[in-house]
Amino acid sequence: MSYAFLLFIHLLAAAFWVGGMATLHFAVRPAAVATLEPPLRLRTMAAVLRRFFVGVDAAVTLLFVTGVAMILLAGGFRAVHWRIEAMMGIALVMAGIYVYIRASVFKALRRAVEESAWPVAAGRLNTVRLLVTVNLALGVAVFAVTILGRAG
Numbered sequence: 001m002s003y004a005f006l007l008f009i010h011l012l013a014a015a016f017w018v019g020g021m022a023t024l025h026f027a028v029r030p031a032a033v034a035t036l037e038p039p040l041r042l043r044t045m046a047a048v049l050r051r052f053f054v055g056v057d058a059a060v061t062l063l064f065v066t067g068v069a070m071i072l073l074a075g076g077f078r079a080v081h082w083r084i085e086a087m088m089g090i091a092l093v094m095a096g097i098y099v100y101i102r103a104s105v106f107k108a109l110r111r112a113v114e115e116s117a118w119p120v121a122a123g124r125l126n127t128v129r130l131l132v133t134v135n136l137a138l139g140v141a142v143f144a145v146t147i148l149g150r151a152g
Contacts, residue, residue: 010066013059018139020052021132027128028105042121046113049128053102067091083149087142094138111126123131 014084032041056117057107067088074080 001069003070006070006073007012009062010070013062013066014139014142016041017056017059017063018143019134021136021139024048024052025129025132025136031058038118038122039116042106042109042113042118042125045125046110046121049106050110053106054097056098057102060098063091064095081149083145086145087150089144090138094135094142097138103127105131 018103029045034046036044066127071077071080071084073086074084077085105124109121109128112124
């Protein structure tokens with residue numbers, strides 16, 4: 001596979017993950033809060049997140065596969081610029097946060113929604129929101145490191 005093709009797939013996956021978080025955080029959630037009563041809002045957000053997380057599962061996998069492949073094509077970690085190492089480090093933290101959301105908090109949210117335990121579901125959704133906020137900031141930092149790091 002060519003480096004350009006790997007980079008293309010890598011950038012699409014990053015845009016999906018970070019752009020999706022921004023869309024959910026700045027558009028979908030506020031619109032749901034403004035227009036839907038808590039039970040419907042919580043059901044809706046759980047359904048939206050379930051669909052989004054399927055795409056994020058694929059995006060995270062593609063990010064790591066293409067990232068490692070590009071590093072290997074460049075000659076390994078010893079041959080790459082510091083910004084690639086920084087990008088990988090931030091990506092590992094982001095992936096860890098995502099796995100925690102997906103495997104723990106989101107499962108608890110879905111369970112609470114299924115049981116109509118609205119205060120519990122609201123708390124779990126808020127935890128997802130806070131962790132997504134952290135991951136969104138880290139995702140923006142990855143873009144910054146990638147672009148601004150080219151200068152140094």
